[in-house]
Amino acid sequence: MFDTEFLDLPPLVEAGGTVRLPGSKSISNRVLLLAALAEGETLVQDLLDSDDTRVMLAALAQLGCRVELPASTGNTDGATRITGLGGALKDIRQAELFLGNAGTAMRPLTAALSLLGGEFELRGVPRMHERPIGDLVDALVQLGCEIDYLGNPGYPPLRIHPVAQEDLHLDAPIRVRGDVSSQFLTALLLALPLAAREQTITIEVVGELISKPYVEITLNLLARFGIAIERDGWSRFTIPAGSRYRSPGSIHVEADASSASYFIALGAIAPAMTGTDGIRIEGVGGDSIQGDIRFVEAARAMGAQIVSGPNWLQIRRGAWPLTAIDLDANHIPDAAMTLGVMALYADGPSTLRNIASWRVKETDRIDAMAAELRKLGAEVETGPDFIRIQPLAAGTWRAASIHTYDDHRVAMCFSLAAFNPDARPVRILDPKCVAKTFPDYFETLFAVCKPATVPVISIDGPTASGKGTLAAEVARQLGYHYLDSGALYRVTGLAARRAGLEPNESNETEIARIALHLPLEFIRGQVLLDGEDVGDDIRTEAAGMDASRVSALPAVRAALVDLQKRFRRLPGLVADGRDMGTVIFPDAPLKVFLTASAAHRAERRYKQLISKGISVTLDSLRLDLEARDARDMNRSTAPLKPAEDAKLLDNSEQSVVQSVDQVLQWWHQAQPFKSS
Numbered sequence: 001m002f003d004t005e006f007l008d009l010p011p012l013v014e015a016g017g018t019v020r021l022p023g024s025k026s027i028s029n030r031v032l033l034l035a036a037l038a039e040g041e042t043l044v045q046d047l048l049d050s051d052d053t054r055v056m057l058a059a060l061a062q063l064g065c066r067v068e069l070p071a072s073t074g075n076t077d078g079a080t081r082i083t084g085l086g087g088a089l090k091d092i093r094q095a096e097l098f099l100g101n102a103g104t105a106m107r108p109l110t111a112a113l114s115l116l117g118g119e120f121e122l123r124g125v126p127r128m129h130e131r132p133i134g135d136l137v138d139a140l141v142q143l144g145c146e147i148d149y150l151g152n153p154g155y156p157p158l159r160i161h162p163v164a165q166e167d168l169h170l171d172a173p174i175r176v177r178g179d180v181s182s183q184f185l186t187a188l189l190l191a192l193p194l195a196a197r198e199q200t201i202t203i204e205v206v207g208e209l210i211s212k213p214y215v216e217i218t219l220n221l222l223a224r225f226g227i228a229i230e231r232d233g234w235s236r237f238t239i240p241a242g243s244r245y246r247s248p249g250s251i252h253v254e255a256d257a258s259s260a261s262y263f264i265a266l267g268a269i270a271p272a273m274t275g276t277d278g279i280r281i282e283g284v285g286g287d288s289i290q291g292d293i294r295f296v297e298a299a300r301a302m303g304a305q306i307v308s309g310p311n312w313l314q315i316r317r318g319a320w321p322l323t324a325i326d327l328d329a330n331h332i333p334d335a336a337m338t339l340g341v342m343a344l345y346a347d348g349p350s351t352l353r354n355i356a357s358w359r360v361k362e363t364d365r366i367d368a369m370a371a372e373l374r375k376l377g378a379e380v381e382t383g384p385d386f387i388r389i390q391p392l393a394a395g396t397w398r399a400a401s402i403h404t405y406d407d408h409r410v411a412m413c414f415s416l417a418a419f420n421p422d423a424r425p426v427r428i429l430d431p432k433c434v435a436k437t438f439p440d441y442f443e444t445l446f447a448v449c450k451p452a453t454v455p456v457i458s459i460d461g462p463t464a465s466g467k468g469t470l471a472a473e474v475a476r477q478l479g480y481h482y483l484d485s486g487a488l489y490r491v492t493g494l495a496a497r498r499a500g501l502e503p504n505e506s507n508e509t510e511i512a513r514i515a516l517h518l519p520l521e522f523i524r525g526q527v528l529l530d531g532e533d534v535g536d537d538i539r540t541e542a543a544g545m546d547a548s549r550v551s552a553l554p555a556v557r558a559a560l561v562d563l564q565k566r567f568r569r570l571p572g573l574v575a576d577g578r579d580m581g582t583v584i585f586p587d588a589p590l591k592v593f594l595t596a597s598a599a600h601r602a603e604r605r606y607k608q609l610i611s612k613g614i615s616v617t618l619d620s621l622r623l624d625l626e627a628r629d630a631r632d633m634n635r636s637t638a639p640l641k642p643a644e645d646a647k648l649l650d651n652s653e654q655s656v657v658q659s660v661d662q663v664l665q666w667w668h669q670a671q672p673f674k675s676s
């Protein structure tokens, strides 16, 4: 996950390949609650691991359910094991639960806990305290439950008081409004079987039910847990007497169909990458129980070519530009946001109707989409329950900094704007908001996208100038990959040793082959070789000797050039060394040549060594550095010198923070983002 302040997407041009998507949020949280209410164990396969499911799991654990995550079960199949309460609280009758911004946790738990007879406090993030729950509370109070609002009436936080089952009024139908969120009805359907052991319970929906397919998911999963609800259209639901949650033993979670919408749109917008047949999605397909699978119909109407099978979808670009759409999107409220960005690539204005619920989700999504689409240059019209978007012609796109309102879907759908024909970069602010349902969204996207070019910042300079510290920090703040080219020979020497190869000419070809495929990463100050931190191993005297021996082998040097170039991956690279800007990445859009006086560098090195208990003198270090500088600058092959277009940075009198800020400032000057 990118937990940077922002993530810059360079212009993207093609896409292709296979993605496996994480589990459905709506299925995961329903299954977790049902498993918690049932008796015995339920094994949940492919459960979503994200903020929304984590708050649900934490709440269930607090309520006394046994929750065993894949890591702790040791299950090779990666399942999560839930041991349920069997329909009644056990030892724990009181808890304060934090439910983040998960509507699928807050609403169903409110209903279930109101019927279980304990004292509970339910809270969330500030936005959750602005998302309505009054219609659900009204329905529960009608039934005899006791619930207080701890903040604004109609909104969380809530306090739930215990009531005895025999005091509940179950004879009359329970009326609930269905026109603000379908989750209120879902919550009642999931929880009321707790009270239906001896008596049939009827729920009546008041007002037109929205987001109906989500109620279908609820009914489907209740059936899997042994509860067969009868329904009369969308207005009357009956839970038969004698209902009892029965674990299916093991249950599989499909991949998330709303998350699939971004990749379906990607296949519709991006020309297929050479050698691929567009985008293939695995984990969810035509037979999905999730309503958002009907996004496929909308994408087809806009021109996408989509074929599907059980558990897979294959998407290719068809009509281009896309065909404008006028759609009642009430049945796919979440995925419809993706259509909002696809509309920019259409042949006329697109209208999404009947989406008033957008206003009470993670943010006011109608206003948020309009504001951010306008930043890209689009003309947008909105009303209480619709949005109309004019497409953007080539030559009219603007580079924009997209505010994401802590709304995962805003972040995800706007990433698709990076395919604009004007090659404008797109900045996504607070990219970690995708953690609500899809923590690795951007990594998954990058794995199937081809950029026009991957941005590189090269930082070259003499020894002890602090380039490693500077480069690693710049990379961290930008979310870019980091290449410490100075470590490559040492790692190659170590890898050769570990493969049982003496670093000499007779093993040159074999060592070059190893060097070319080194599974190497530089993350958070660590040098990871195949996931293992080898930082200490490569800094020994013996490793230094091996490094200098492998560096004398021409085939190894050539392989390492290729390896270095392969670090240039989305979303970007910061590379430090001696010839990054001059030889390896001569087209880097920002080149920095970092220096500091020999006196300052000697002093830094001195402090470093003394703190490690190594005794040296300042004078000898300084003389040594000066001699190395002279050698480096005057050698005939790849002498250490700034690239002609490099910016010179002398950090003698600067703190690390100051030099990082300077480099970022240069970088931002090169980026034409409109401020947010």
Ligand SMILES: O=C(O)C1=C[C@@H](OP(=O)(O)O)[C@@H](O)[C@H](O)C1
Pocket (backbone or CB within 6 Å): 025, 026, 027, 103, 104, 180, 181, 182, 183, 186, 210, 211, 214, 215, 333, 334, 357
């Ligand atoms: O029940 C569910 O799993 C959901 C129902 C929908 O909400 P509304 O019914 O409030 O539209 C949807 O937007 C949400 O992401 C998940």
Ligand SMILES: C=C(OP(=O)(O)O)C(=O)O
Pocket (backbone or CB within 6 Å): 101, 102, 103, 104, 334, 361, 362, 409, 437
């Ligand atoms: C509306 C959403 O979430 P929630 O389940 O919190 O309602 C969503 O995921 O788009």
